[in-house]
Amino acid sequence: MRESDLVDHFLPLVKRLAAGEWFTARVSACGxxxxxxxxxxxxxxxxxxxxxxxxxxxxxxxxxxxxxxNLGKFAATIGSAHLKTDIMPMFDDLTQDDQDxxxxxxxxxxxxxxxxxxxxxxxxHILPVIVNFSQDKSWRVRYMVANQLYELCEAVGPEPTRTExxxxxxxxxxxxEAEVRIAAAGKVTKFCRILNPELAIQHILPCVKELSSDSxxxxxxxxxxxxxxxxxxxxxxxxxxHLLPIFLSLLKDEFxxxxxxxxxxxxxxxxxxxxxxxxxxxxxxxxxxxxDRHWRVRLAIIEYIxxxxxxxxxxxxxDKLGALCMQWLQDxxxxxxxxxxxxxxxxAEEFGPEWAMQHIVPQVLEMINxxxxxxxxxxxxxxxxxxxxxxxxxxxxxLLPVVITASKDRQVLTVN
Amino acid sequence: xxxxxxxxxxxxxxxxxPSLEWRFSQVFGERTAGEEVHEVDIISAIEFDxxxxxxxxxxxxxxxxxxxxxxxxxxxxxxxxxxxxDYTVRHPEFRYKTEFxxxxxxxxxxxxxxxxxxxNKIRWCQPANGALFLLSTNDKTIKYWKVQEKxxxxxxxxxxxxxxxxxxxxxxxxxxxxxxxxxPQDYLSKDFPFPPGGIPSLRLPLVTSQxxxxxxxCRRVYAHAHxxxxxxxxxxxxxxxxxxxDDLRVNLWNLEVSNQSFNIVDVKPTNMEDLTEVIxxxxxxxxxxxxxxxxxxxxxxxxxxxxxxxxxxxxxxLFEEPEAPGSRSFFxxxxxxxxxxxxxxxxxxxxxxxxxxxKLWDINMDSGPVASYQVHEHLRPRLCDLYENDSxxxxxxxxxxxxxxxxxxxxxxxxxxxxxxxxxxxxxxTLEASKNPMRRQTPARSSRSMTSVVRRGSxxxxxxxxxxxxxxxxxxxxxxxxxxxxxxxxxxANSLYMYYG
Numbered sequence: 013m014r015e016s017d018l019v020d021h022f023l024p025l026v027k028r029l030a031a032g033e034w035f036t037a038r039v040s041a042c043g044x045x046x047x048x049x050x051x052x053x054x055x056x057x058x059x060x061x062x063x064x065x066x067x068x069x070x071x072x073x074x075x076x077x078x079x080x081x082n083l084g085k086f087a088a089t090i091g092s093a094h095l096k097t098d099i100m101p102m103f104d105d106l107t108q109d110d111q112d113x114x115x116x117x118x119x120x121x122x123x124x125x126x127x128x129x130x131x132x133x134x135x136x137h138i139l140p141v142i143v144n145f146s147q148d149k150s151w152r153v154r155y156m157v158a159n160q161l162y163e164l165c166e167a168v169g170p171e172p173t174r175t176e177x178x179x180x181x182x183x184x185x186x187x188x189e190a191e192v193r194i195a196a197a198g199k200v201t202k203f204c205r206i207l208n209p210e211l212a213i214q215h216i217l218p219c220v221k222e223l224s225s226d227s228x229x230x231x232x233x234x235x236x237x238x239x240x241x242x243x244x245x246x247x248x249x250x251x252x253x254h255l256l257p258i259f260l261s262l263l264k265d266e267f268x269x270x271x272x273x274x275x276x277x278x279x280x281x282x283x284x285x286x287x288x289x290x291x292x293x294x295x296x297x298x299x300x301x302x303x304d305r306h307w308r309v310r311l312a313i314i315e316y317i318x319x320x321x322x323x324x325x326x327x328x329x330x331d332k333l334g335a336l337c338m339q340w341l342q343d344x345x346x347x348x349x350x351x352x353x354x355x356x357x358x359x360a361e362e363f364g365p366e367w368a369m370q371h372i373v374p375q376v377l378e379m380i381n382x383x384x385x386x387x388x389x390x391x392x393x394x395x396x397x398x399x400x401x402x403x404x405x406x407x408x409x410x411l412l413p414v415v416i417t418a419s420k421d422r423q424v425l426t427v428n
Numbered sequence: 429x430x431x432x433x434x435x436x437x438x439x440x441x442x443x444x445x446p447s448l449e450w451r452f453s454q455v456f457g458e459r460t461a462g463e464e465v466h467e468v469d470i471i472s473a474i475e476f477d478x479x480x481x482x483x484x485x486x487x488x489x490x491x492x493x494x495x496x497x498x499x500x501x502x503x504x505x506x507x508x509x510x511x512x513x514d515y516t517v518r519h520p521e522f523r524y525k526t527e528f529x530x531x532x533x534x535x536x537x538x539x540x541x542x543x544x545x546x547x548n549k550i551r552w553c554q555p556a557n558g559a560l561f562l563l564s565t566n567d568k569t570i571k572y573w574k575v576q577e578k579x580x581x582x583x584x585x586x587x588x589x590x591x592x593x594x595x596x597x598x599x600x601x602x603x604x605x606x607x608x609x610x611x612p613q614d615y616l617s618k619d620f621p622f623p624p625g626g627i628p629s630l631r632l633p634l635v636t637s638q639x640x641x642x643x644x645x646c647r648r649v650y651a652h653a654h655x656x657x658x659x660x661x662x663x664x665x666x667x668x669x670x671x672x673x674d675d676l677r678v679n680l681w682n683l684e685v686s687n688q689s690f691n692i693v694d695v696k697p698t699n700m701e702d703l704t705e706v707i708x709x710x711x712x713x714x715x716x717x718x719x720x721x722x723x724x725x726x727x728x729x730x731x732x733x734x735x736x737x738x739x740x741x742x743x744x745x746l747f748e749e750p751e752a753p754g755s756r757s758f759f760x761x762x763x764x765x766x767x768x769x770x771x772x773x774x775x776x777x778x779x780x781x782x783x784x785x786x787k788l789w790d791i792n793m794d795s796g797p798v799a800s801y802q803v804h805e806h807l808r809p810r811l812c813d814l815y816e817n818d819s820x821x822x823x824x825x826x827x828x829x830x831x832x833x834x835x836x837x838x839x840x841x842x843x844x845x846x847x848x849x850x851x852x853x854x855x856x857x858t859l860e861a862s863k864n865p866m867r868r869q870t871p872a873r874s875s876r877s878m879t880s881v882v883r884r885g886s887x888x889x890x891x892x893x894x895x896x897x898x899x900x901x902x903x904x905x906x907x908x909x910x911x912x913x914x915x916x917x918x919x920x921a922n923s924l925y926m927y928y929g
Contacts, residue, residue, distance in 0.1 A: 112735065
């Protein structure tokens with residue numbers, strides 16, 4: 013847009029919207045201030061700032077919410093001179109608003125404003141606000157702080173993080189409300205990355221231990237999905253000493269989600285300490301999940317088998333997991349059988365046709381004589397998936413005869 | 429009078445405001461004598477909007493009817509008009525605005541149950557851009573309606589008809605969207621003969637609009653979130669969320685999101701046989717976005733703070749009147765069930781209605797109500813009969829005046845009672861939502877005895893103190909008090925009566 017157009021048309025538009033009778037116009041106005049401001053002449057700039065200030069204290073909570081959401085963007089367009097004099101008072105008002113929803117949205121403003129201010133201003137103005145929010149009466153505000161903590165730490169810098177935000181984070185990890193603990197637990201790895209290992213071990217690890225035996229399964233589940241990532245951060249000794257017991261206890265958790273989340277992230281632990289320490293507990297856990305009552309749990313573990321196989325190696329697989337994979341082909345639930353067939357294909361891809369020829373194909377072909385037609389259909393599906401991987405020679409010599417025999421089967425309906 | 433000083437001292441020294449003289453104002457949908465009332469027309473919800481300019485009623489047939497205020501439309505010239513008037517007291521007058529079908533009867537196939545289309549509650553939301561918004565609910569589904577003036581689109585200046593003046597409105601009857609119905613000039617027909625010389629000039633048809641029409645559109649449907657029948661909905665002061673309450677659960681919704689809601693209160697016991705108490709009504713605090721009150725069938729009101737935890741099963745405050753010793757009877761528990769609660773506009777008081785009384789609670793004091801009003805004490809000896817014909821389970825609504833100085837609720841025989849709620853007030857009026865609109869009701873003199881009797885003409889059946897010839901089929905369940913004026917809207921079956929005081 014040309015400069016003159018901006019001044020002649022766009023700025024009056026913004027002012028009209030901001031003075032609109034209906035709150036919807038004022039809400040829209042909040043969203044365009046950051047576009048109008050940079051090209052406005054200085055006199056109008058002052059006016060725009062004062063209008064925005066009025067919008068921040070508007071009667072309608074919807075307008076205040078829109079003002080809080082856009083404060084960061086608006087502040088980025090204002091020079092540092094006016095940032096402290098004009099924006100910070102607006103920010104202070106919004107952070108003390110009656111309506112929970114307005115305070116919630118100003119949490120995001122903390123991170124945005126922190127980046128724009130000088131470090132000492134940040135510590136002086138933003139940090140106390142964050143600490144207050146982390147102790148807010150409303151759990152929703154604390155939840156937002158927990159969600160945004162990483163960005164907030166980046167904004168204030170490492171030193172204040174160490175002194176002020178670590179205690180705040182520890183409080184959040186021990187919060188009364190499960191939802192807050194879930195959000196905080198989900199960020200534990202990210203948070204530890206910005207601390208040095210000693211601090212992490214000293215302050216965060218005790219909380220992690222408590223969370224691993226939290227009464228709410230969602231908290232444990234959230235913890236399980238990120239805790240493996242702490243291994244690289246803490247290093248080998250600390251992992252073995254502190255984290256390993258936690259992994260093992262989560263692996264034995266009564267809720268399948270928790271166990272699944274641990275198993276899905278094994279590669280990170282593998283890099284640090286190797287899999288042998290875990291493998292003893294791992295296998296019983298996998299077997300238990302593989303035979304879980306709920307089919308979706310079984311499905312999830314099947315999805316992970318190729319990953320596990322590649323990490324644990326062929327030997328481990330041969331001994332223990334092979335039998336499971338075959339067993340799944342005869343599961344009562346169709347989705348499981350289907351996933352099992354896919355699984356075999358991926359294993360064949362992973363380990364190569366020779367290995368598959370030895371370990372998968374014979375067992376699969378044997379099952380073609382199952383009395384029940386549904387299971388025979390599953391085998392045919394598996395065969396059709398394996399054929400491209402195995403190569404044309406094996407396909408013609410071993411797989412094709414089976415398929416031809418099956419095509420004469422009275423009940424098999426699919427043609428592969 | 430010496431002016432300011434005197435006014436202040438007179439305000440300090442003055443007692444409760446003087447009793448109001450209630451007068452009949454308007455009636456809508458009145459039945460003529462002997463006319464059958466259709467079940468579907470019976471009004472089941474009444475609500476004024478926040479400004480008092482609109483009134484919505486819902487009926488058992490799933491329709492919502494809107495009324496708008498006519499008397500204070502243009503405030504521009506009102507000062508001069510007011511100066512010229514003989515009297516300055518004006519009362520709100522309403523006229524019919526529009527109506528729409530909000531809910532349809534449905535069938536729950538899974539449980540083989542019919543879902544009634546009866547509107548249980550209506551709540552107004554924030555108006556925006558000249559449109560009205562309201563939430564209406566039946567037993568299972570809540571809908572968000574937008575009522576707006578829309579221009580009717582007409583197509584004019586159709587090209588082929590040089591005999592018409594350009595720009596004049598078509599003499600042909602129009603159907604919606606300007607489709608011309610008549611055959612003779614069917615421009616879209618393939619057989620239309622083109623004039624031999626061609627057409628001198630080509631004009632593109634214009635869409636013009638002159639008239640406007642009120643159109644109601646359903647913007648959101650909030651469905652499938654309740655296992656039991658929804659009894660209340662309430663908007664939050666933050667303008668973007670609302671709650672819906674059924675017998676055992678209270679859910680929190682965002683107006684924008686119709687496929688998800690959060691459960692914030694769950695009183696369902698793990699074993700349904702242990703069920704003793706259900707939720708009967710719930711309302712948000714008018715000012716604080718985090719406070720919520722709900723009432724139960726055991727006569728208790730719980731105030732909860734949503735800031736404390738995500739699932740608010742434990743209350744912050746419990747308002748329960750301790751039972752008077754020795755008065756227990758078979759019916760005590762049944763009549764203790766609260767049928768409706770309302771917050772006062774300043775958020776300081778909660779008014780609750782149980783079968784026999786109205787109780788006013790101060791939310792800062794949970795030891796007992798600050799005031800208790802007997803609504804129809806003369807019915808107490810008749811509780812047995814009321815139990816027999818199931819009238820004891822009737823759910824009466826209650827309302828407070830905008831300034832919090834008076835409370836009102838309905839009773840049988842189309843009576844409603846108004847009580848003064850301020851300190852020291854003994855005002856108590858009983859009025860009948862009458863079939864004869866021209867007859868002036870004289871309010872009962874406020875007296876020590878709460879069982880005041882209405883004085884009226886001789887035709888109507890008496891509901892006098894000796895309790896003969898009671899009419900339990902005519903009950904005034906639903907009523908609403910105007911937010912700023914002393915005006916009450918109440919529903920007697922299918923008729924809406926308005927009174928001002």
